[in-house]
Amino acid sequence: MSDLIASWVDGVPLKSVPVDDRGLQYGDGVFETILVRSGTARFLEAHMARLRRGLAVLGISFTDEAALRADVVEALRIAPSLAILKIIVTRGSRTVRGYAPRGEGAARRIAMLWETEAPAGVDQGVTVHVPAMRVSDSPRLAGIKHLNRLENVMAAAESLGGSAFETLLLDRREEVVSGAASNLFAVRGTNLLTPRLDRAGVAGIVRGVVLREAPRLGFAVTEQTLTLGDLIGADAVFLTNARIGVVPVRHVGEHPIRMSEIVMTLRTRIETLDA
Amino acid sequence: MSDLIASWVDGVPLKSVPVDDRGLQYGDGVFETILVRSGTARFLEAHMARLRRGLAVLGISFTDEAALRADVVEALRIAPSLAILKIIVTRGSRTVRGYAPRGEGAARRIAMLWETEAPAGVDQGVTVHVPAMRVSDSPRLAGIKHLNRLENVMAAAESLGGSAFETLLLDRREEVVSGAASNLFAVRGTNLLTPRLDRAGVAGIVRGVVLREAPRLGFAVTEQTLTLGDLIGADAVFLTNARIGVVPVRHVGEHPIRMSEIVMTLRTRIETLDA
Numbered sequence: 386m387s388d389l390i391a392s393w394v395d396g397v398p399l400k401s402v403p404v405d406d407r408g409l410q411y412g413d414g415v416f417e418t419i420l421v422r423s424g425t426a427r428f429l430e431a432h433m434a435r436l437r438r439g440l441a442v443l444g445i446s447f448t449d450e451a452a453l454r455a456d457v458v459e460a461l462r463i464a465p466s467l468a469i470l471k472i473i474v475t476r477g478s479r480t481v482r483g484y485a486p487r488g489e490g491a492a493r494r495i496a497m498l499w500e501t502e503a504p505a506g507v508d509q510g511v512t513v514h515v516p517a518m519r520v521s522d523s524p525r526l527a528g529i530k531h532l533n534r535l536e537n538v539m540a541a542a543e544s545l546g547g548s549a550f551e552t553l554l555l556d557r558r559e560e561v562v563s564g565a566a567s568n569l570f571a572v573r574g575t576n577l578l579t580p581r582l583d584r585a586g587v588a589g590i591v592r593g594v595v596l597r598e599a600p601r602l603g604f605a606v607t608e609q610t611l612t613l614g615d616l617i618g619a620d621a622v623f624l625t626n627a628r629i630g631v632v633p634v635r636h637v638g639e640h641p642i643r644m645s646e647i648v649m650t651l652r653t654r655i656e657t658l659d660a
Numbered sequence: 661m662s663d664l665i666a667s668w669v670d671g672v673p674l675k676s677v678p679v680d681d682r683g684l685q686y687g688d689g690v691f692e693t694i695l696v697r698s699g700t701a702r703f704l705e706a707h708m709a710r711l712r713r714g715l716a717v718l719g720i721s722f723t724d725e726a727a728l729r730a731d732v733v734e735a736l737r738i739a740p741s742l743a744i745l746k747i748i749v750t751r752g753s754r755t756v757r758g759y760a761p762r763g764e765g766a767a768r769r770i771a772m773l774w775e776t777e778a779p780a781g782v783d784q785g786v787t788v789h790v791p792a793m794r795v796s797d798s799p800r801l802a803g804i805k806h807l808n809r810l811e812n813v814m815a816a817a818e819s820l821g822g823s824a825f826e827t828l829l830l831d832r833r834e835e836v837v838s839g840a841a842s843n844l845f846a847v848r849g850t851n852l853l854t855p856r857l858d859r860a861g862v863a864g865i866v867r868g869v870v871l872r873e874a875p876r877l878g879f880a881v882t883e884q885t886l887t888l889g890d891l892i893g894a895d896a897v898f899l900t901n902a903r904i905g906v907v908p909v910r911h912v913g914e915h916p917i918r919m920s921e922i923v924m925t926l927r928t929r930i931e932t933l934d935a
């Protein structure tokens with residue numbers, strides 16, 4: 386039983402990919418997780434821009450963006466009122482075995498349409514688990530949404546069986562990076578503070594929307610170092626990602642976190658936007 | 661054009677894997693690269709042991725080792741006199757979207773048989789490229805052969821177009837980790853020195869065979885920190901992996917490296933072994 390509704394590989398309705406795809410062999414590719422709402426792929430241009438940025442970092446030549454956009458249209462045609470459209474672009478199949486990207490064919494695009502539900506009961510604030518796992522510094526890969534996600538998997542696995550909504554990612558300096566599948570902000574007065582993502586983490590699309598919208602709502606935003614202590618002492622903490630939008634945090638581990646109307650103001654504003 | 665001869669997915673001759681496989685989605689799995697020579701899968705038990713170790717680190721339950729061994733037998737039946745048998749075991753297909761390994765089905769095993777050739781002309785020593793890329797510390801994942809290999813890809817990509825046989829992996833302390841697809845030793849007198857792999861790198865099977873065989877040949881082996889300067893000042897440097905066995909290094913970047921008969925002694929010894 387899977388909640389995968391449909392998938393397309395290079396535009397063809399297919400449920401499988403060639404076994405020699407470098408995405409499977411090495412995680413050699415990037416992806417986007419797009420919320421589809423009432424027939425619209427939300428923040429599509431921002432997702433496309435990040436996809437292009439990631440492909441440039443990996444040196445993957447991708448000339449099929451028009452075809453990818455056609456895949457999106459096709460997915461929207463059959464999507465339920467709420468769905469996740471996940472797009473993967475890999476370096477394609479290997480024609481020569483080995484790490485070096487030598488002699489491979491064209492990049493491969495994969496589109497997957499998944500069922501999803503609106504996150505329930507999150508307005509009252511969620512719990513974020515603090516795992517033992519610490520993530521690596523990888524400045525060359527930081528910010529992009531590449532397919533090497535074992536650290537996210539291992540951190541998220543630590544919260545299984547508990548009631549946490551999300552798992553925190555901390556680096557070895559004990560600095561906050563993000564959630565395993567979200568970005569994180571702390572509120573201090575009318576300032577929104579969020580970690581720089583120059584050593585680890587993914588620069589989320591809704592994070593970018595918050596950075597853009599906050600000044601219009603009268604809030605300042607600063608990218609800066611945050612520790613667990615900074616979260617615990619904050620006026621509020623919230624998570625962002627494409628699926629959940631803006632979600633207030635009520636607990637970080639055992640520590641209660643204050644709630645602020647600022648978070649609901651942001652949540653409401655972001656909910657109204659599609660671009 | 662691919663040099664993939666055949667592949668099996670969960671024992672079935674198939675050239676593709678389900679699109680929702682967590683190996684593709686997240687690099688959530690491990691692999692082995694086994695040299696098949698004259699109908700024998702060399703060092704098979706060591707490969708199986710490392711596979712089990714990696715699966716344990718990732719918390720992937722894999723109960724099909726007997727079936728995997730049957731896949732190996734099937735591959736050996738059709739393998740040419742020299743081939744690469746690559747085995748991947750992933751956490752299987754996702755039944756629920758998200759990083760946390762929740763509700764997924766059984767682990768999935770993939771066997772691929774690739775054409776290969778004996779490395780030509782390596783007895784005279786090879787060149788190792790020194791890339792700009794520095795690899796991450798990831799102590800939880802160090803040593804195992806997991807599917808998150810973007811750093812290897814990016815380092816190897818830096819040597820494309822040149823004449824280098826291999827690319828060095830260095831960490832941010834400027835300490836040597838390994839080659840992008842090999843392990844590395846320096847010779848000092850009758851001592852063989854090789855980096856510890858507790859923060860990065862893969863504990864190669866032939867590396868393990870060298871650690872085992874060296875004392876029998878009268879050499880001491882020490883796992884210790886090595887810098888570029890240590891390589892340049894060494895009596896000899898050599899690479900190891902399953903495909904190439906033991907290969908002497910003649911240049912590290914622009915720096916000539918001395919050659920030693922010790923390396924050829926090791927190379928010859930290792931060539932005679934299958935287990």
